[in-house]
Amino acid sequence: MCASCAKEGRHVAAAHVHHMIDLADAPELALTYSNLESLCHPCHSRETLKRLREERHERDSLPGIR
Ligand SMILES: [Zn+2]
Known part of the structure; x- marks a missing residue:
């Protein structure tokens, strides 16, 4: 079941397992249940889009790096 939809009272089958802390940051958490969240597509x-935007924002806020 999608954890995000469930918070809003909707029951949607989950299609993906989302890593709340990105595996690039914490590969040791790949199979840690507390870092996993079932989400619909x-x-x-x-x-994923939100994370990409945040990462881009962090990069853009560093002077001299494009
Ligand atoms: Zn959902």
Whole structure:
């Protein structure tokens, strides 16, 4: 079941396992249950886009790095 939809009272089958802390940052958490969240496809896409935007924002805020 999608954890994000469940918080809003919707029951949607999960299609993806989302890593709350990115594996690039914490590969040792790949199989740690507390770092996993089941999400449906729309929620997973949204989380992925959000993360990409945040990473880009961090990069852009560093002077001299493009
Ligand atoms: Zn969802």
